[in-house]
Structure formats: structure tokens, C-alpha cells
Amino acid sequence: MAQTLEIESRGGKAGTPLLEVDSLVMHYGTKEGDVSAVEDVTFTLNNGEAIGLVGESGCGKTSIALTLLRLLPDNSVIKSGDVRLDGESLIELDEEQMRRRRWRDISMVFQGAMNSWNPVYRIGDQIREALRLHWPETLTYQEETDRIGALFELVGLNPVTMERYPHEFSGGMRQRAVIAMALSCNPKVIIADEPTTALDVIVQDQILRELKNIQQELGMSIIYISHDIAVIAEVTERMGVMYAGKLVELGSTVEVFHRPKHPYSYLLLKSTPSITGPRRKLAPLEGEPPNLIEPPTGCRFHPRCPFATEQCSTEEPSLTTVQDGHAVACWNWQEVPEIGGLQK
Numbered sequence: 001m002a003q004t005l006e007i008e009s010r011g012g013k014a015g016t017p018l019l020e021v022d023s024l025v026m027h028y029g030t031k032e033g034d035v036s037a038v039e040d041v042t043f044t045l046n047n048g049e050a051i052g053l054v055g056e057s058g059c060g061k062t063s064i065a066l067t068l069l070r071l072l073p074d075n076s077v078i079k080s081g082d083v084r085l086d087g088e089s090l091i092e093l094d095e096e097q098m099r100r101r102r103w104r105d106i107s108m109v110f111q112g113a114m115n116s117w118n119p120v121y122r123i124g125d126q127i128r129e130a131l132r133l134h135w136p137e138t139l140t141y142q143e144e145t146d147r148i149g150a151l152f153e154l155v156g157l158n159p160v161t162m163e164r165y166p167h168e169f170s171g172g173m174r175q176r177a178v179i180a181m182a183l184s185c186n187p188k189v190i191i192a193d194e195p196t197t198a199l200d201v202i203v204q205d206q207i208l209r210e211l212k213n214i215q216q217e218l219g220m221s222i223i224y225i226s227h228d229i230a231v232i233a234e235v236t237e238r239m240g241v242m243y244a245g246k247l248v249e250l251g252s253t254v255e256v257f258h259r260p261k262h263p264y265s266y267l268l269l270k271s272t273p274s275i276t277g278p279r280r281k282l283a284p285l286e287g288e289p290p291n292l293i294e295p296p297t298g299c300r301f302h303p304r305c306p307f308a309t310e311q312c313s314t315e316e317p318s319l320t321t322v323q324d325g326h327a328v329a330c331w332n333w334q335e336v337p338e339i340g341g342l343q344k
Contacts, residue, residue: 014048024081037063052232055242103134107187117166124162151180172203244300251326261328
């Protein structure tokens with residue numbers, strides 16, 4: 001029982017703001033020019049909340065995550081905006097101060113992380129190293145072992161398996177161990193970037209259920225990142241839709257699924273098969289995402305949008321609340337129909 005209590009959430013009162021992303025702009029410098037990877041992104045993650053970011057590959061989801069953690073490559077630059085955790089700016093911290101925040105205050109399940117374990121070290125020893133680097137006090141070897149055992153139990157692994165090497169774990173076991181490592185230092189926020197990549201659908205469902213149960217049990221705050229809109233539907237209360245580096249829609253997951261306001265969200269949902277509700281014909285999303293070195297003027301989606309007008313090609317819409325808790329960056333959002341028969 002004592003071990004379980006040590007892995008409780010450090011978040012504050014449920015429903016209050018925890019992580020605030022404010023007008024964030026981040027570019028990558030290349031020989032061809034600046035890549036506008038994250039452009040004027042604003043959202044809030046509340047204590048105890050699970051929020052999702054969804055969109056096509058290359059839309060900026062992972063770039064946002066790496067910006068929040070300040071784990072960006074040398075050719076990147078945060079142009080403007082701020083990221084505040086419990087009111088403290090992470091952007092203004094120096095590297096040593098930020099290093100102390102990682103894993104302890106904000107951690108991440110990286111995309112493809114289940115294959116990133118060092119093959120010559122036991123799984124438990126690799127989590128032990130994270131504890132030694134980021135836990136605020138020095139733990140004894142037995143305290144470290146007890147904590148790793150409690151973490152393994154929390155994610156559905158037998159504690160004795162901490163003595164095994166990565167090749168002795170199945171894909172699902174490695175992914176559970178990655179989640180255990182992300183939880184190891186009681187972070188306030190976990191970012192799960194494609195947490196079920198390369199797993200079969202049965203194991204995917206098990207991992208997602210495990211994550212959701214842990215989040216609800218501990219009252220943790222999680223940002224899920226995925227190109228799979230069904231994953232976001234299963235585990236989040238609110239979701240944001242990304243397109244070409246911009247957040248184009250933000251609202252409750254149920255509301256966005258049934259009554260999308262942005263044409264991109266609508267077309268993304270229309271192109272997604274559903275195993276519930278009446279049969280419907282899938283509509284492909286025509287065209288290609290824009291070049292982010294030279295993005296289109298006006299709305300970045302207008303070249304692919306069936307509802308576009310002249311205004312869309314010349315004036316860029318801002319993310320604006322159009323009804324309770326539902327915001328959209330679109331001039332013609334009232335033209336977007338509801339999704340008939342699509343179930344969350």
C-alpha cells in the first residue's frame with residue numbers, strides 16, 4: 001500500500017489550469033528557409049484532464065511536444081509565445097533549470113520509444129537511472145527497487161520482470177515499461193506521443209485502457225498525440241485538431257466528433273471508418289499538406305477546402321470561441337455540416 005501512495009499525482013485541484021500554452025511559435029531553420037512548424041498555438045491543459053492533439057503526419061503535433069519539453073534540435077528556434085507550468089514559464093528557464101523539470105514535472109512517452117531501450121542493460125536498471133538523475137532526493141537501492149516494483153504493478157507488469165533485458169519483453173511489455181519510466185518521478189504532466197505505434201490492435205486497446213485507468217486513478221494530466229482519431233476519441237475529454245502547424249479547432253471530444261466546426265476536422269472524420277452507427281461512404285481528403293517554408297496566404301487549409309471563399313485566401317482566421325468551450329479558426333464554420341451517425 002505504501003508503494004502505491006508514493007506514485008500519486010502531484011497535480012492540483014481538478015479542473016484548474018496546469019499547463020498553459022500561449023501563442024507559441026517555433027520554426028526550424030533549413031537551407032531552403034524557415035519551416036513554420038508551430039504557429040500561434042494556444043491551449044490549456046487542466047489538472048486531471050486528458051487532451052488530445054490529432055492531425056496528419058507533419059502537422060506539428062510532435063514539434064509542440066518537443067517544444068514543451070525544450071528538447072528541440074539545434075536548428076530550431078522558439079520565435080515567440082510562452083509555456084507555463086503551474087504559472088512558471090518553461091521558456092524562460094535556462095537549460096539546467098529545465099533539465100530539473102523534465103521527468104519530475106513533465107515527462108514524455110516518445111514515439112517509437114518501445115524500441116529505444118538499451119539492449120545491454122536490464123529494464124529495471126534503466127528506470128533506476130532515471131530515478132537517480134531526476135528524483136529530488138537520494139534514494140537507497142532498496143527504495144529504488146520498491147518504487148520500480150510499484151510502477152510495474154501499476155502498469156500491469158510483474159515486478160520480477162524488472163531484472164529482464166529488453167529482448168525478453170514483448171512489444172506490449174516494452175511499451176508498458178516505457179509508461180512506467182514516464183511515471184517514475186511523479187510528473188505533473190505526461191505527453192504520450194503515438195503511445196501504441198507498431199502494436200497490434202488488441203495490445204493497443206490494452207495499453208490505452210491501462211493509460212486511461214492510471215490517469216483516472218491518479219488524477220494525472222495527459223496530452224495524447226496521434227494521427228489516429230479513434231485513439232483520441234477513446235481516451236480524451238477534449239481534443240485539438242492540428243493542420244500545417246496551426247491549431248484549427250479545439251473543443252470537447254464528443255462535440256468535435258459529432259459537430260465539427262472546421263472543414264479539415266469534418267473531412268478528416270468523413271474519411272475515417274466507423275464500426276458503429278449506419279453504414280456510410282468514406283470521403284477521401286483530397287490534396288496535400290502545404291509547404292511550411294512557404295505556407296499559403298490566408299487560411300492554410302483553403303487550397304483543399306470545399307467551403308473556401310475569396311476571404312479565406314487573403315485573410316488568416318484566428319482561433320475563436322464560437323460556442324461554449326468550442327473554438328475554431330475558420331471564416332465559414334457555419335457552413336460545415338454535422339457528422340451523421342458517427343459515434344465516439
